[in-house]
Amino acid sequence: MRRFLIRCLVSGAVFFLAFAAIDFCCSMVAERSDRQPFNVWHDIMGGTVDADVVALGNSLVTLSFNTEYLDSTLGVKTYAMGFSGSQFDRQTYMYSLYRSRNRPPKVMVNFIDQRSMSLTKRVPDKEQFFPWFFDKDFRRVVFPVEHFSLSERFIPMWRWREFGLDLFISRLDSHITKGFKYVSYSLSPFPEASSKPMRFGSDIVALTPLWEEYLSRNASEGIRTVFVVPPMYKSYYYVPGSKELLDSTFLALARKYDAMFLDYSSLPIKEDSTFFRDPYHLNGKGSEVFCDTLARDLKRLGL
Amino acid sequence: MTFNSLVFAAFLPIVFCLYWFVFGRNLKWQNAFVVAASYVFYGWWDWKFLILIAITSFCSWGSGLLIHKYRDERRKARWISAANIILNLGILGAFKYYDFFARSFADLFLGGNADGILLNLILPVGISFYTFQALSYSIDVYRGKIEPTRDIVQFFAYVSFFPQLVAGPIERATNLLPQFGRERTFDYGQAVDGLRQMLWGYFKKIVVADWCGVYVDKVFGDIPGHTGVQLAAAAMFFAFQIYGDFSGYSDIAIGTAKLFGIKLMRNFATPYFSRDIAEFWRRWHISLTTWFRDYVYIPMGGSRRSKGRVALNTMVIFLVSGFWHGANWTFLAWGAFHALLFLPLILTGNNRKYKEIVAGDRLLPNFKEFCQILLTFALVTAGWVIFRADDLPQVWTFLTTMLERNSLRDLSFLMDKAFVSRTFWICVMLLVEWIGRREEHGLCMKGVRSTVVRYAIYMAIILVTLLYYDDGSPKFIYFQF
Numbered sequence: 001m002r003r004f005l006i007r008c009l010v011s012g013a014v015f016f017l018a019f020a021a022i023d024f025c026c027s028m029v030a031e032r033s034d035r036q037p038f039n040v041w042h043d044i045m046g047g048t049v050d051a052d053v054v055a056l057g058n059s060l061v062t063l064s065f066n067t068e069y070l071d072s073t074l075g076v077k078t079y080a081m082g083f084s085g086s087q088f089d090r091q092t093y094m095y096s097l098y099r100s101r102n103r104p105p106k107v108m109v110n111f112i113d114q115r116s117m118s119l120t121k122r123v124p125d126k127e128q129f130f131p132w133f134f135d136k137d138f139r140r141v142v143f144p145v146e147h148f149s150l151s152e153r154f155i156p157m158w159r160w161r162e163f164g165l166d167l168f169i170s171r172l173d174s175h176i177t178k179g180f181k182y183v184s185y186s187l188s189p190f191p192e193a194s195s196k197p198m199r200f201g202s203d204i205v206a207l208t209p210l211w212e213e214y215l216s217r218n219a220s221e222g223i224r225t226v227f228v229v230p231p232m233y234k235s236y237y238y239v240p241g242s243k244e245l246l247d248s249t250f251l252a253l254a255r256k257y258d259a260m261f262l263d264y265s266s267l268p269i270k271e272d273s274t275f276f277r278d279p280y281h282l283n284g285k286g287s288e289v290f291c292d293t294l295a296r297d298l299k300r301l302g303l
Numbered sequence: 304m305t306f307n308s309l310v311f312a313a314f315l316p317i318v319f320c321l322y323w324f325v326f327g328r329n330l331k332w333q334n335a336f337v338v339a340a341s342y343v344f345y346g347w348w349d350w351k352f353l354i355l356i357a358i359t360s361f362c363s364w365g366s367g368l369l370i371h372k373y374r375d376e377r378r379k380a381r382w383i384s385a386a387n388i389i390l391n392l393g394i395l396g397a398f399k400y401y402d403f404f405a406r407s408f409a410d411l412f413l414g415g416n417a418d419g420i421l422l423n424l425i426l427p428v429g430i431s432f433y434t435f436q437a438l439s440y441s442i443d444v445y446r447g448k449i450e451p452t453r454d455i456v457q458f459f460a461y462v463s464f465f466p467q468l469v470a471g472p473i474e475r476a477t478n479l480l481p482q483f484g485r486e487r488t489f490d491y492g493q494a495v496d497g498l499r500q501m502l503w504g505y506f507k508k509i510v511v512a513d514w515c516g517v518y519v520d521k522v523f524g525d526i527p528g529h530t531g532v533q534l535a536a537a538a539m540f541f542a543f544q545i546y547g548d549f550s551g552y553s554d555i556a557i558g559t560a561k562l563f564g565i566k567l568m569r570n571f572a573t574p575y576f577s578r579d580i581a582e583f584w585r586r587w588h589i590s591l592t593t594w595f596r597d598y599v600y601i602p603m604g605g606s607r608r609s610k611g612r613v614a615l616n617t618m619v620i621f622l623v624s625g626f627w628h629g630a631n632w633t634f635l636a637w638g639a640f641h642a643l644l645f646l647p648l649i650l651t652g653n654n655r656k657y658k659e660i661v662a663g664d665r666l667l668p669n670f671k672e673f674c675q676i677l678l679t680f681a682l683v684t685a686g687w688v689i690f691r692a693d694d695l696p697q698v699w700t701f702l703t704t705m706l707e708r709n710s711l712r713d714l715s716f717l718m719d720k721a722f723v724s725r726t727f728w729i730c731v732m733l734l735v736e737w738i739g740r741r742e743e744h745g746l747c748m749k750g751v752r753s754t755v756v757r758y759a760i761y762m763a764i765i766l767v768t769l770l771y772y773d774d775g776s777p778k779f780i781y782f783q784f
Contacts, residue, residue: 001489161772
């Protein structure tokens, strides 16, 4: 019995150390990856976001804010800081880490929509955080919000379960340019309506103080803020009253903090599904049309 | 509590330590602790289930004593034995089969309106397993094969021993009960082998079964939306899903029992390497097959009767076996399908042709053996389609869609990474089981002398199992039976 227990303990220790080493290697590989879902964090944490115009938002930014196109059209450096599935409270900690390690932008473009104003408990793709579990700043900012379990924090490789092989084999996507992902297809058959009506309403009230804090910080540091309402396909489901509430809230904030409000929800492309990957996201072709209009408006506003 | 839950990961070491260090010096206390731990394990689902298992255990224990008391008055003993069988099967029937019969009755005579006659009882997990285990005891006492035990705690431990409580192996009193009657000593080699067997069981469950199950559920959820090749692939994946799931459970159960100094019977012996259906049934779910053989088939006359009677016995045994799996026409059809495959073998006297494992000491099977294995696997897989379907019309839809939409044009899914990875892990499982086919389980590692290599293999298996582990991992398929 004694021999068995000692062997169990020794084996357990050997496995623990070996898995810790493998965990470290996985984290290193992922940390250095410039592919989804690590690419944006990689740039932020590595301090390599070198841009004058930075867009902040959820996956809408990743698929709509065509950085290559905007760079050539605007003649300035741009960056798409999309945080998949995130709401604004989470975007603020991404922004805080970005600001602490990178040069400041001249303009922040914030994508506004009902989804990023609906608070949810868990961000999808939580594997995007894994490589930085040992980074002090990252832990300080991210852990209080994301609530990783003790086993995920301290048992080597445990947090990689479900994602592990799949993450390294299937989901890495190389078509990423400064945070922008060019999607060349439309879903087929094209979904006619969003199947998930989302919660909305009181959450925007809860998020308003965060917006105020964010906007006042930008204003004090001379960073201009632009609110952008991106186009959605005509069948996209809006919670009744949500569009009006968003417009009134952000128009008021724009007035208060001298920000701009650009509404593209009625762009003609919303009628044509070939510009969309799904009712919520533009595809590559749609992103070019949208960014063409956006670039013209930004130029006209003197940016 | 399931074997693939984090709760069990905490439960097992605690129970192990208490079992050996605190209760190890006194057999009675050790058995009492086994009962307590097993009841915690089982009550984790729903404490109300404990009432049923306690009733089943108590009645079977009491009937064993009464049968023994009246052993010279066969008539009385027979009545007591019959009463115990009726009681146990009555409980099983009420919980598992009543609604099925009520619904079928309503379909036939009430225009399908079963409102008011259904009981809608929740099926307690593992009820078929422990009921059969308890029954085997009282029948064996009646037959004079074993002496009844007066020790109620020992008997309760026999019925409820947690590793095999909810999905077998369905133990016999002749094997398991005496083990609870004698002092257990810790056996280092047995415990280490138990851990290996558990590890291999987890691999089969998490990496093979659950991973294949994702694809199978998707395809069976939308049969018309898939091509014939995709349906065939789903059928094949289900064959490995159910094998990985159930034999994985058995390996974990047997391995866990070894940690407690208890030897359970083997439940699977590489069934997919069988050369005909008869061999398959000697290697698949051995504890149930032998149970039906000993307590139903042989009492009916077995194969020592006229050919017509043998055919009838065979058909009955397979139908009962199918029905044991669940109250659904699909299980009966599955049983009938296997009976039809088995009948030609038994009627021509070829059902015991292959008793030894295929290929003997050779590295690979010969061409003939290989073809036999493939053919048997194909037939078994066809049977699994019936088994997996929700109802008989779905079986028909599956088969017709598979035959009608059999275009080979859309084979791109074969290159899908998830498809490739599933196939890869199935191949790994088959390779390991082929190498260890003469041993008790795939990961016996008898040929591996180097400690470094052994540890590297353990580590690789743990790592892959960990990476495929899903917190919301589905329960074991056989829990529903």
